[in-house]
Amino acid sequence: MSQPPMLFSSARHAAQRDRIARLPADANFLAPIIAETLRDRLAMVTREFPRTLLIGVHDGALIDHLRASGTALTMLEAGLSLAAATGALVGEADAIDLPFASFDLIVWPGGLDAVNDVPGALIRMRALLAPDGLLLGAFVGDGSLARQRRAVMAEGVRSIARLHPQIDLSAMGNLLQRTGFALPVVDVEALTVRYGNWFALVRDLRAAGLSSRLAPAPPPLTRDESARIAAAFAAQADADGRVAEIFRIVHFSGWAPHPDQPQPARRGSGVTSLAEALKPKD
Numbered sequence: 001m002s003q004p005p006m007l008f009s010s011a012r013h014a015a016q017r018d019r020i021a022r023l024p025a026d027a028n029f030l031a032p033i034i035a036e037t038l039r040d041r042l043a044m045v046t047r048e049f050p051r052t053l054l055i056g057v058h059d060g061a062l063i064d065h066l067r068a069s070g071t072a073l074t075m076l077e078a079g080l081s082l083a084a085a086t087g088a089l090v091g092e093a094d095a096i097d098l099p100f101a102s103f104d105l106i107v108w109p110g111g112l113d114a115v116n117d118v119p120g121a122l123i124r125m126r127a128l129l130a131p132d133g134l135l136l137g138a139f140v141g142d143g144s145l146a147r148q149r150r151a152v153m154a155e156g157v158r159s160i161a162r163l164h165p166q167i168d169l170s171a172m173g174n175l176l177q178r179t180g181f182a183l184p185v186v187d188v189e190a191l192t193v194r195y196g197n198w199f200a201l202v203r204d205l206r207a208a209g210l211s212s213r214l215a216p217a218p219p220p221l222t223r224d225e226s227a228r229i230a231a232a233f234a235a236q237a238d239a240d241g242r243v244a245e246i247f248r249i250v251h252f253s254g255w256a257p258h259p260d261q262p263q264p265a266r267r268g269s270g271v272t273s274l275a276e277a278l279k280p281k282d
Contacts, residue, residue: 006116008164009215010078010092013114016209017056017079025060027207033191034109034138034249035059041136041253042107049105053128055093055137057086058109071105074098094121101130108137112252113167114213122179132258135181140210141188141250142168147236147243148201154232157225160218172252181254182261189249194242198233201245 020028035058052071056078057063063086066073075088076096083090091097093108094115106125115121125135144166152162167175169186176184195201205211212218221229237243255261 006215008114008116008213009217012213012215012217013092014078014080016206016211016213017077018081019206020209021079021082021085023207028058028209029193029204030140030191030208030210030247031058031109032061035062035065037189037249037251038062038107038109038136038138039065041251045134049103049134051103051130052105052107053098053103055106055108056111057082057088062107062109066107074103094118094124096124096128098128100127101133103128104130104133106133106135106137108135108139110137110139110209112137113139113141114164118167119175119179122175122181126180126254126256129256131256132261133256134253135255136253138249138251139167141172141248142166143246143248145201145245145247147233147245148198150236151198151229151232154228156228157221158219161214162212162218164212164214167250169250172250176252176254180257182257184252184254186250186252189251191247191249192244193247194238194244195233196242198230198243201233201243 039062049069049071052066052069052073054063054066054073054075057075063073063075075083075086076091076093077083077086077088078090078092080090082088092115093111094117106129108125112118112121122135129135145163149163153159169188173184173186176186193201193204195204202211233243
């Protein structure tokens with residue numbers, strides 16, 4: 001049976017990641033924000049994690065934090081240069097090949113929404129976790145960059161897919177359940193960033209590794225198309241001339257099943273908080 005065509009290009013992903021390695025450390029504004037939220041969520045967990053897998057070396061402070069916890073840290077990175085600079089293994093999250101039950105904690109600070117096989121990647125994460133191990137991550141989710149999405153549909157711009165599809169909260173929760181995670185929790189945090197022009201947004205997206213990696217690559221924008229998109233983006237500005245763009249950061253967590261874990265609340269009861277779900281078994 002033939003394989004379905006790939007939605008995303010691994011080669012373009014690796015090139016994007018290596019571009020990050022060449023930029024100043026502060027160019028990627030989003031990485032430290034996501035890293036801080038993940039550190040805050042880890043602080044809710046009172047247990048120790050002897051073995052940790054970090055997918056994507058997005059933020060040096062997060063790496064330092066994990067190492068300071070005393071865990072044995074393994075890192076996975078798609079970019080060859082970035083992997084070489086940080087000592088990470090090279091590979092894609094949906095194709096990682098490591099022994100089962102190798103880790104007690106997997107931290108994934110961005111990128112789940114742009115792998116070719118999202119359920120397959122989650123199944124791999126579940127298999128890599130030891131019983132009662134924790135998967136904790138975040139990604140830019142559904143509802144993000146709404147003004148850019150409207151701008152690229154401006155009159156005179158070719159109708160070609162250029163932006164990634166997005167995963168929403170309910171889909172992510174269902175995916176965690178379907179792939180065997182216990183006590184799945186998904187929540188969202190909206191981050192508003194104000195831009196003076198569309199080109200500044202594009203620079204931020206490239207610095208954060210969020211530019212398109214669709215396969216095949218869409219044809220480059222013409223100068224006229226770029227101008228039309230920039231004008232359509234600027235037309236959505238507030239009174240101060242700046243456009244408020246929203247990044248919806250979806251946070252997710254799930255535990256590898258263990259007999260001693262508490263049972264989740266009845267679906268729809270709404271009584272289980274993130275803090276409660278992150279607590280380990282007694």
